[in-house]
Amino acid sequence: MKTMRILVTDDDPIIRKLFAKRLRQEGYQVTLAPDGSEAARLLDAMPFDILITDLVMPGGIDGIALLKRAKEISLDIEVIVITAHSSIDTAVDAMKKGAVDYLEKPIHFDELFLRLDKIREIKSLQKSADDLREAIQVTENSAAQTIQELEMINSNLLIKIDEMEEILTDFSQNAEARIERALKILEPR
Amino acid sequence: MLKISPDETRLITRYIHEISGIFLDESKKYLLETRLNAIAEAEGCRSYQDFYTKAKADASRTIERKIIDAISTNETLFFRDTNPFQLLQHKILPELIDARTPKVPSMKTPLKVWSAASSTGQELYSVAIVLKELLGDLSRYNVKLLGTDISDTAIAQASSGKYNKFEIERGLARDKLQKYFSLTGQSWKINDQIRSMVNFRKLNLMLPFTGLGKFDIVLCRNVAIYFSQEDRKKLFNKIADILEPDGYLLIGSTESLTGICPRFIPKRHLRSIFYQLK
Numbered sequence: 001m002k003t004m005r006i007l008v009t010d011d012d013p014i015i016r017k018l019f020a021k022r023l024r025q026e027g028y029q030v031t032l033a034p035d036g037s038e039a040a041r042l043l044d045a046m047p048f049d050i051l052i053t054d055l056v057m058p059g060g061i062d063g064i065a066l067l068k069r070a071k072e073i074s075l076d077i078e079v080i081v082i083t084a085h086s087s088i089d090t091a092v093d094a095m096k097k098g099a100v101d102y103l104e105k106p107i108h109f110d111e112l113f114l115r116l117d118k119i120r121e122i123k124s125l126q127k128s129a130d131d132l133r134e135a136i137q138v139t140e141n142s143a144a145q146t147i148q149e150l151e152m153i154n155s156n157l158l159i160k161i162d163e164m165e166e167i168l169t170d171f172s173q174n175a176e177a178r179i180e181r182a183l184k185i186l187e188p189r
Numbered sequence: 190m191l192k193i194s195p196d197e198t199r200l201i202t203r204y205i206h207e208i209s210g211i212f213l214d215e216s217k218k219y220l221l222e223t224r225l226n227a228i229a230e231a232e233g234c235r236s237y238q239d240f241y242t243k244a245k246a247d248a249s250r251t252i253e254r255k256i257i258d259a260i261s262t263n264e265t266l267f268f269r270d271t272n273p274f275q276l277l278q279h280k281i282l283p284e285l286i287d288a289r290t291p292k293v294p295s296m297k298t299p300l301k302v303w304s305a306a307s308s309t310g311q312e313l314y315s316v317a318i319v320l321k322e323l324l325g326d327l328s329r330y331n332v333k334l335l336g337t338d339i340s341d342t343a344i345a346q347a348s349s350g351k352y353n354k355f356e357i358e359r360g361l362a363r364d365k366l367q368k369y370f371s372l373t374g375q376s377w378k379i380n381d382q383i384r385s386m387v388n389f390r391k392l393n394l395m396l397p398f399t400g401l402g403k404f405d406i407v408l409c410r411n412v413a414i415y416f417s418q419e420d421r422k423k424l425f426n427k428i429a430d431i432l433e434p435d436g437y438l439l440i441g442s443t444e445s446l447t448g449i450c451p452r453f454i455p456k457r458h459l460r461s462i463f464y465q466l467k
Contacts, residue, residue: 071372075354096374126355133359140270144442148462151455154447 036061306412307336310347
């Protein structure tokens with residue numbers, strides 16, 4: 001993952017501009033939304049890696065509702081909520097509902113960048129694990145086919161050997177008849 | 190990091206075999222060091238000999254539990270490898286239900302399934318989900334789903350029915366996730382109806398299977414691979430003893446019973462193999 005796609009939702013135009021400027025300077029792809037409804041529309045329309053949202057916003061969809069919406073759309077979207085110092089409880093509540101982290105106002109961007117780095121690191125490790133699992137799965141499927149084939153062939157051969165043994169040791173018939181019957185078992189059915 | 194000597198490697202691998210059945214040969218020295226070092230150091234041990242003595246003397250068996258957790262592999266997924274679950278859904282369960290439905294309509298249809306190495310529970314919950322989807326109303330059935338594992342920690346997580354997003358996302362289709370799980374905080378919890386269908390308890394597969402009863406289906410997937418050839422023979426022989434005469438055994442997709450247990454005969458259905466008693 002070279003750059004992460006970030007959606008920033010805040011009703012304050014100055015804060016939005018500040019986020020856009022600082023995040024773009026760091027090389028992130030930034031999209032801005034002025035409220036929850038617009039953010040929800042954007043989440044539906046295009047993929048994002050991270051949603052940064054203010055908790056308190058005017059309109060029908062607040063930060064918590066937006067968080068829920070984002071997680072419904074994709075569990076891969078990581079959500080960071082922004083909160084005033086006085087409402088840490090709400091931020092903790094957001095984390096219980098699936099937010100990965102919270103930021104206190106005023107925003108310390110260096111702190112945010114560190115957290116974004118950590119998220120990227122975790123996502124990249126996760127991707128390596130997924131790739132490895134995928135590779136194992138391909139190997140396993142191919143091995144499984146071979147093993148199944150061998151297991152069935154082996155089992156059928158064992159059954160044939162048992163049958164031949166039974167016929168060959170059936171001394172009520174003469175040797176020639178026994179051999180003839182035994183050879184029949186080897187013919188493909 | 191504590192270094193392990195060849196003598197200590199033999200001592201510890203023998204001990205691990207004793208407590209878990211897991212067979213490690215001397216080439217696994219590296220695995221022992223990386224997985225056990227943290228526990229040994231936390232116990233204040235100066236050597237692996239010291240660690241062994243301490244583990245043996247620990248009446249609470251806390252160290253033993255920690256060793257089992259560290260050594261056992263809990264790689265499992267919901268619907269890991271889709272084939273066996275399709276086999277259950279389209280072949281085994283319909284056949285069994287046909288065979289088990291009592292003549293008297295007021296009696297319930299019994300069905301007993303055992304996941305022999307259930308790890309953190311995903312396999313058994315997947316079976317429960319398949320059953321629920323197939324049967325709908327379960328009131329006419331007497332379904333018993335048992336999961337056992339050597340690790341107390343795995344059993345505890347399985348019983349809780351809670352999974353983090355990494356454990357849940359892979360393998361589980363979105364519709365099943367929405368239908369059978371609810372999100373609480375960062376973890377997903379299986380719903381009570383599915384939860385109530387299953388039971389988990391600790392079991393060492395090396396010990397006798399007393400009190401388990403008989404089963405219609407046994408899943409013993411990807412666990413015997415950690416055992417020695419001798420122990421595999423014993424294990425599948427014991428499974429043959431507790432399987433109903435017309436019951437079904439499922440093993441891992443890359444496992445084979447050739448040379449392990451002649452009492453079973455492989456049968457093929459589509460892309461899967463299952464085993465039945467001869």
